Amino acid sequence: MPRLFIAMLTILLGAAVAESARGQDKKMPLAMEELPCTFCHLCENPTPRYLCLRRCPRTSAASIDRKMSLKRGPDLVYLDELENLYLPVPFDHKGHAEMAKMTEGCAVCHHYTPEGAAHPACISCHEVSPKQRDMRKPSLKAAYHRQCMSCHREWSHETACGVCHPPKAGGAKSGVASRRPTKDDIVGKMHPPIPEPHTEIYEPRSKPVPGEKIIFRHKEHIHRFGLKCVDCHREDSCSRCHEKGKEHKQQTRTLAEHHKPCSTCHNVDDKNACDRCHWKEGESKPKPFDHASTGWPLSKQHVELGCRACHKRVPFHKLARKCDACHGDWKPDTFDHAVTGQVLDENHEEADCANCHANRKFDAPPKCDECHDEDDGIAFPAKRPGPEVIPSHRKNDKSTGG
Amino acid sequence: MVIVNVSRRGFLKKAGAVGLGGSLVGLAPDKAIASEVIAASDDSMGVLVDIPNCIGCRECEAACNEANGFEVPTEEELKDKSVFAEHRRPGPHNHTTVNQFPGGGDGVEARPIYVKANCFHCNKPACVSACIVGAFRKLESGPVVYDAWKCMGCRYCMVACPFGIPTYEYDNPLTPQVRKCTLCSNEGNPNKGGVPACVKTCPKECLTYGKRNDLLARAHEKIRSEPDAYATHVYGEHEVGGTSWLYLAPKGASFEELGFLKLGTAPPPLRTERIQHGIFKYFIPPLAWYGLLGAVMWVARPNADAAMGKAES
Numbered sequence: 001m002p003r004l005f006i007a008m009l010t011i012l013l014g015a016a017v018a019e020s021a022r023g024q025d026k027k028m029p030l031a032m033e034e035l036p037c038t039f040c041h042l043c044e045n046p047t048p049r050y051l052c053l054r055r056c057p058r059t060s061a062a063s064i065d066r067k068m069s070l071k072r073g074p075d076l077v078y079l080d081e082l083e084n085l086y087l088p089v090p091f092d093h094k095g096h097a098e099m100a101k102m103t104e105g106c107a108v109c110h111h112y113t114p115e116g117a118a119h120p121a122c123i124s125c126h127e128v129s130p131k132q133r134d135m136r137k138p139s140l141k142a143a144y145h146r147q148c149m150s151c152h153r154e155w156s157h158e159t160a161c162g163v164c165h166p167p168k169a170g171g172a173k174s175g176v177a178s179r180r181p182t183k184d185d186i187v188g189k190m191h192p193p194i195p196e197p198h199t200e201i202y203e204p205r206s207k208p209v210p211g212e213k214i215i216f217r218h219k220e221h222i223h224r225f226g227l228k229c230v231d232c233h234r235e236d237s238c239s240r241c242h243e244k245g246k247e248h249k250q251q252t253r254t255l256a257e258h259h260k261p262c263s264t265c266h267n268v269d270d271k272n273a274c275d276r277c278h279w280k281e282g283e284s285k286p287k288p289f290d291h292a293s294t295g296w297p298l299s300k301q302h303v304e305l306g307c308r309a310c311h312k313r314v315p316f317h318k319l320a321r322k323c324d325a326c327h328g329d330w331k332p333d334t335f336d337h338a339v340t341g342q343v344l345d346e347n348h349e350e351a352d353c354a355n356c357h358a359n360r361k362f363d364a365p366p367k368c369d370e371c372h373d374e375d376d377g378i379a380f381p382a383k384r385p386g387p388e389v390i391p392s393h394r395k396n397d398k399s400t401g402g
Numbered sequence: 403m404v405i406v407n408v409s410r411r412g413f414l415k416k417a418g419a420v421g422l423g424g425s426l427v428g429l430a431p432d433k434a435i436a437s438e439v440i441a442a443s444d445d446s447m448g449v450l451v452d453i454p455n456c457i458g459c460r461e462c463e464a465a466c467n468e469a470n471g472f473e474v475p476t477e478e479e480l481k482d483k484s485v486f487a488e489h490r491r492p493g494p495h496n497h498t499t500v501n502q503f504p505g506g507g508d509g510v511e512a513r514p515i516y517v518k519a520n521c522f523h524c525n526k527p528a529c530v531s532a533c534i535v536g537a538f539r540k541l542e543s544g545p546v547v548y549d550a551w552k553c554m555g556c557r558y559c560m561v562a563c564p565f566g567i568p569t570y571e572y573d574n575p576l577t578p579q580v581r582k583c584t585l586c587s588n589e590g591n592p593n594k595g596g597v598p599a600c601v602k603t604c605p606k607e608c609l610t611y612g613k614r615n616d617l618l619a620r621a622h623e624k625i626r627s628e629p630d631a632y633a634t635h636v637y638g639e640h641e642v643g644g645t646s647w648l649y650l651a652p653k654g655a656s657f658e659e660l661g662f663l664k665l666g667t668a669p670p671p672l673r674t675e676r677i678q679h680g681i682f683k684y685f686i687p688p689l690a691w692y693g694l695l696g697a698v699m700w701v702a703r704p705n706a707d708a709a710m711g712k713a714e715s
Binding site for chain 1: 450457458477481483513604605610616620
């Protein structure tokens, strides 16, 4: 009987030791037994309270937008890792980079860029078939698909492979032979074109005044006033504009958030200025901005210009009424005088602008009396300094108008 | 002379009392059973499903069918979104299905949510418990596997499964089998012993194959690091005593809305087995039964002497 007791005691003890060893095993992190400790921990002896974990690469690319500029980036990138099966995937880098500005910037995709270096290729971290399974890091295939599909399925609702991977003749998937896709194959085909709103009239959901409406001239703000998409569309979802077959939903915003994009130029706190955008049912719509109301009606070529061509600062300020304010760089050899309708003959074409246009005042008639005796009838306006032609911008008017 | 009048009612009363007493001993709550069955092996493998990341491409369905020798849907069929019109359950010729559920909220949140359905590979499977011939087994490595050779076709497993997963080949009258996901551990499966076909093919790696304990740690890490993306509950961590398949839901959506059943943390076999195994504990029912029979025989034994005397007199 004592022998049986000792044997049982030994078994129990053995089981207890095994159990405690198993408990320790459980604390090993996520199938990473083979990794060196320094892969995750910065300090030599991490404790449960002070883990001193390295920052995840996904969050350490804060300075990327400063390092990269849209101009330096490529227009089109071909993802051709699967070229033996499919035609390469044409990726409109420029288009996406522009859209990324509306959300989190370049770091949406380029989430890891080491200090002082160009961003690494996806494949340098995300292996094609990882030798060691790290649950935190997707393989290259998943990294690409996670990046693309999360947004794309929102707008196209299509998840079939062929949408991005055109089948290749003789490849794994049977299909037609086709050439290497270009940008024309993407815009308007793979990507539905976004209809640009001309004028938008909103009815606020929570109406401060019954029947109140708000007008926003979208096209005018973009093309004339020079607003960039990102000025208003910040932190927007892609599907807000891109979703196929669905009217986009207005986002729920507070009054202050609604007014914020406008407040850069409009004084939204001025109670007398509300009627620029808000009006009531039955009343006439607010009129679009007319430059003549500033006392300087725009004429000739100036009408065609965007506001920012002259008004460099935002919000726009009154400019000195001097042509030189903008055209200070006009010189006889850089300015084609024919655009004014007056070709200068060889006696005049070399003359300095200020010789005729006193004090470079271009809006007043030229002074000729420095060289010519006006009474002789050889000076302007009796005689012109060369043949008269149709000004170039009027020519355009005729061709488009006719 | 003793004449005992044993009425039918009296007999049943006594027999019932003895039987109940025996079973009550076994029915006493037994904590030891509970902890023993729920703890999964450290080496038990599983799959973590990241529901918010799933785009409903159904490539997993195609890969599963290919690995199991079923009809593989074509590219055109996979494109067809009309299949989502009705809720599809895994069947004898497709071990996994992807279903679409409406996402709540406005804008981006309104996009549909896709949920893959298949065998959960419970830690304490009801099908294994219900099978009276031992055709179902839970392997140490995680999968719940089926042996067609042992199966007699009673289909108790189909009734027992809380998820309604096992299906029957009604279209095969001569050699019908019970069919369900095997976690690619069945004979003849090209992925046998490795990563399941659905996990291997998922283009976004929404499915992660690994040790169940690692997957749980990863799931909770995801919830911690992306609190805006995930709901805080991991389905399968505790449901029915834990399952090998674990699910992460998008934030704001409850698992019940996504077609998951609200089940307790106790494995269903626990209750039935407690009764079954309890009443047989310490050999009680046979002893009680034979004791009862003996007692009845003893009480109702013919009084030989009296009978003899009656005969003689």
